[in-house]
Amino acid sequence: MGGIGKTTLAKVVYNKLSNEFQDCSFIADIRESSKRKGISCLQNQLILDILKGNNHVSSIDEGIRIMESRFKCKKVLILLDDVDEIDELKTLVGKHDWFKMGSKIIITTRKKSVLDYAEVNCTYELKEITMDKSLILFSRHAFLRDSPLCGYESLSHEVVTTTRGLPLALEVIGSFLWRKKQVIWQDTLKELKEVPHEKVQKKLKISYDALPSKEQQMFLDIACFFIETYSRIASYMWDDCNLHSALGIERLSFMSLIKIGYNHEFIMHDQLRDLGRAIARQEDYHDLMNRSRLWVHEEALKVLQTNKVIVTSIVDLLSFYMISLD
Structure with missing residues (x-):
């Protein structure tokens, strides 16, 4: 990754x-x-x-x-x-x-x-760094020291928790927040909870852009719906859509975009999850009905209610037309 x-x-x-x-x-x-x-x-x-x-x-x-x-x-x-x-x-x-x-x-x-x-003799897979080390790395970029400044402790912990041990995110976001006022920190934190920082997202998106179209769709499905879900459940849907689930899951794993847990569930880093959801939002920021995926309950309900109104209007119009003919 x-x-x-x-x-x-x-x-x-x-x-x-x-x-x-x-x-x-x-x-x-x-x-x-x-x-x-x-x-x-x-x-x-x-x-x-x-x-x-x-x-x-x-x-x-x-x-x-x-x-x-x-x-x-x-x-x-x-x-x-x-x-x-x-x-x-x-x-x-x-x-x-x-x-x-x-x-x-x-x-x-x-x-x-x-x-x-x-055929390498030795492999080493990097893991996300621990919370304590994440805070040190973040602080070195945000404060030029190993710990947060007085008054920024809580905000720093929230930012570090959101990045979940991704060094690039800690470095880029920490550097961005250096010498910024707390109101900027608060706004940035809100944005981070929606989507990774712009430069981090661009870096992470390299792996996504390299995927074939079918695997991109599977990546977005996992990011939006199937994290911590038994992988076979999603596979049934993908196979029915001719997406070749076994090949796609293997490729996503090789690209380190997902992992398969001990119980065969999908595991995805929070930053990658947020990236996938940001891509889905970009399909149409303003009209929810034009998006291919809705994972927020309130947004999905809103679309269903809107569609119900449209269907009702069409039925009423047809009824009126039939009455007029009579």
Whole structure:
């Protein structure tokens, strides 16, 4: 999941190990860079870092040939940050025998399938940080100290509780609230309870945008209706709608957008839940009848009552027309 601190932790490990290796390379933000610059550009960076020479490659295949033949004698440390596709792994680090024994390759990704393909020796899944540590992290950005200022304790605890241990949210929201008056804090807290802070939402939405349309619909359904619900209940509906529930659930899990609990229930981080509901609201902010999903009881009841009035009006009009004909 985006914003949980994968890159930060990986860089700490990379920097700690770098003194043990002569040849190191850190390729940042591969998901975005590969789209903007192309894989060949990333290959050039990797080759330059490891071989220390100007070996410009003009094609992906050429880059693979150079790395496969010339990296074998190199004991390397490589950090591949935010790998999104298996093809990115194939073209940047290929197979284990590309490198000398003792080499280490660190991979951060949102997709467990990438790690499965890489046949990694060790995996570490980051968890949300605890309440105490969340408050410290938030305070460092909101107050430039390890604890809230006097008078802001209650508000700080509410904000931290709302973010539920997501480091990116704590950092961005804390930075936004720095030196703000309490009235701004209160308004921000109200907004946070409806939807994540704008920058956090944009970051989290990367994973959602990468989903095929069918999985997007399933994600929105879970966010709006099926959190902590037995997964099979939703699957019956999705299968009837030709959404291929088994494949979709697996993909959502690989993307770390949901988890399946011990009782086969859907689990979703609150920030992701709020993101999904914000997307549903954006279908029409003003007219509830134009939204595909309504999860607030009062809003759903309002739409049903409105529809009842419309149906009654049509029936009355038809009755009047029939009476006039007679």
